Amino acid sequence: MASAASSLSSHQGNERFNKEAAAWDSNPFVHQMSAEAAKALEKYIPGLGGNSTGNLDVLELGCGTGLLSFMIAPKVHEVVAVDAAQGMIDVLETKIRKSDTKNIVPVCVLLEDPEDPSLPPADRNDPTGPRQKYDLITSHLVLHHIPDLKSVLKTMLACLKPGGMVGLTDFEDFGPEAKRFHPESKMAGVERHGINAEWITDLMQEVGFQNVQVKVAWEHEKRVERWPGEFKPGVPIGQDQGEKMNFTYLLCMGQRPS
């Protein structure tokens, strides 16, 4: 089992996401980026694209309000959508109640243990038995919040069925300028300024993933602060504020050995 320090940076990050949950979906950026992530996953993950049979069991780690979960759900058997912030899960539960999508299972858990009792059991008639294993684990804009990535990658590996895959998307650490992705007011819970392709490839291989492939899946121009603190929390960004900067996004894929 991983140490308590291995996941979301303590309560700082959790507090931030609980606070932001109610207004999360009002930000067009998070919708656009989830749509890009869904497109990349459909393109590269076998069983998720056009002719797929819709039988994958998916775990989404750090689902937030379920933006990506809702996009993937019609193409798969089930999405178990986990997030450490209860505020995010509350919003997701409300959205599920109001929708026709019934194959998303929301779970509030800081995922560190593949056998965490709050995860669904493999046999739904045996609630205390071993936990379910997955064909695919997704995680979007989450890796940069995790202090001990090695430990969480190990957890993911242990949550997969033999031959199952991860498809993890996050912005790329292309150098010191990547720090500008987050405005000063959103630095709580940020552990690193993006994901470095070489470093994550090595780490995934070290943890035991096979067929590791890390590729730039899309790019996007984001409005960033010209100086730290330029954007005020809760105040819409004015046309005359900030400047545009291009960010690349990585899709990190790897497979559990069969």
Ligand SMILES: C[S@@+](CC[C@H](N)C(=O)[O-])C[C@H]1O[C@@H](n2cnc3c(N)ncnc32)[C@H](O)[C@@H]1O
């Ligand atoms: C930047 S938000 C992204 C939310 C969502 N994926 C989206 O793009 O809208 C990161 C989320 O990851 C969650 N998180 C981080 N580490 C986690 C872990 N180990 N287990 C569960 N949730 C985690 C946080 O609570 C937060 O809601």
